Amino acid sequence: MVSKQQKQVVLKDYVRGYPKESDFELRSSDTNCVLSNGSRAVLLKNLCLACDPYMRHRMSDQVSHPGTIIKSYSPGSVLVGYGVCKVIQSTHPGFQEGDFVWGLTGWEEYTVIPNPERLNKISHTGVPLSYYTGNSSAEVKLYLTSEPARVPGCWFTGTGGIAAYVGFYNLCSPKAGETVYVSSACGGVGQLVGQFAKMMGCYVVGSASTEEKVNLSKTKFGFDDAFNYKEHDLAAALKRYFPGGIDIYFDNVGGKMLDEVIMHMKPHGRIAACGMISQYNLEEPEGIHNMFNVVVKSLEIKGFVETDFKHIYPEYLEFAIRHLQEGKLVYVEDIAEGLENASSALIGVFHGRNVGKKVVRVASG
């Protein structure tokens, strides 16, 4: 096999403001798929790709985020993100044809990975392989991607289970009876935080951008209550749902939401700063004006990157699988079919069009 004619999703140039269809190109090209004898590489068939909000930062010129771990995409190049893939050729002794792996891969049908050590082999004992790659239902049990101990990363790190788990349990130190507020309540992280909070015996309220998601939060994920933040005055809503204040805020959106929530925090409240999707497409981030409340209320705001918590993976895996098996945990994905729909799927995430974690299925295995 020398080359493959394949579809690829290319970032045409740095993005300003919200990403739009014209920022991307679905191109068809011949890709060199030769693995030379001296190499230690693999050729992957990409099966599923995660639409992760953090990818927006990589679409900006790097000068906008100095000193961070974020590296910009190169204009004209294929997008890169977390995916689940099948090894179809290998010159690396650690990988064999037929292996399934997850890790950073290209938004294309086939990808050559010259340093596959950074990939993670999927050990799917007791879990059908299809669970890793998604299915046609919009609802997929958590164990579709439930082996972060063996498969740390993929949807369950960047924006998923591990982030929800360490952000809630480790950073926020929740106690039974505490009040918890979760923004993006139906997102890949928020839906899990809501369920974790209920398991802990907390009172948990979420917000989302549509009535469909508000209802899903209550009926599917078990939030005590939820509201459409686009339809309600935020200050009034927070006062109504948290008359005594908020102990824990799991922040997925940042900006004005964070600014207002700070006003409603109880003394000694904790804020997990997981993501700030409301800010990613702005030229100038919104200002947080209520920071003095952090002082007088003894608040903690803790940012985190889930890759710092690899030592927690085994604990999380045990936790997640047990609760899945007991039927106490569900996970909802929103699957787009085919690379033809990949850019619109990703764009939709920044407009809240996804209901659950957004995933692109490239191939079925």
Added chain:
Amino acid sequence: MVSKQQKQVVLKDYVRGYPKESDFELRSSDTNCVLSNGSRAVLLKNLCLACDPYMRHRMSDQVSHPGTIIKSYSPGSVLVGYGVCKVIQSTHPGFQEGDFVWGLTGWEEYTVIPNPERLNKISHTGVPLSYYTGNSSAEVKLYLTSEPARVPGCWFTGTGGIAAYVGFYNLCSPKAGETVYVSSACGGVGQLVGQFAKMMGCYVVGSASTEEKVNLSKTKFGFDDAFNYKEHDLAAALKRYFPGGIDIYFDNVGGKMLDEVIMHMKPHGRIAACGMISQYNLEEPEGIHNMFNVVVKSLEIKGFVETDFKHIYPEYLEFAIRHLQEGKLVYVEDIAEGLENASSALIGVFHGRNVGKKVVRVASG
């Protein structure tokens, strides 16, 4: 004794913007100083009063800080703040004439305290009483007010030793070799944080508003370096002094300073939010726009109120006294003489006119 003709500092009305002389009145009035037989009260002679930045919040209408521990002053009433006082009459069995106490008292010559249980008796074993009340030198050793275990509060809680101690050691978890930045480097808190950081083996740089204070930071408090933030571009200065980034920021000023510092923090950096004096006189607080860096750099921002750390007082006392006795710790106060100069002393704090902790000496004992 039925009444006393005395001087009092009165807040005339809620303050907007920077407090000014016309917001205060030095009045002379007859104060009822009768302690009835059935009461359990004390009559205090006020000796020293602390000019604490937090007092600015009490000068605003309470609606501006809902849900916090801050209670507004009543317009037309005498200011209240921390002070060191002598008991000159008592109907409370726990206090005797001649006792020295510290706690919240009036900005006046004599104050009746109907519930003296909230006052703290000064146990001055081994420490001359004059050390508690200040002296005419602008420079006073820390042990002037160095017994927070027995005298928790006074200058060393609201804006002093305990805040510096718990904010630096407990909240920031410093390690030898880390880089520390302190704003208001010569303030009651900053000067101590700088010295604590050096004891810990950190590299510490401070900023202040005058060359005099910059020099004092380096020569007196041992900061590795210091700069006048009014004379330098802040971003350039922080880049110059911290080319590898900042591990710990002890924030006494908030606002634009905090916003810029966030950009210069190292991953896993810690920010102790102790005070935000730059914001206290603004109608609309400045916005913090760089909060996304909190996420991607895994930063922690921790607000705190030192009264939550009473259990630390004994440890701090031992630490402070030992280092004082070894000559490794100094404390600089800036003393204004007499209630006639009290309001201008307090006003000056918000313009950075003080060099060291600002104190008003009302009487000498």
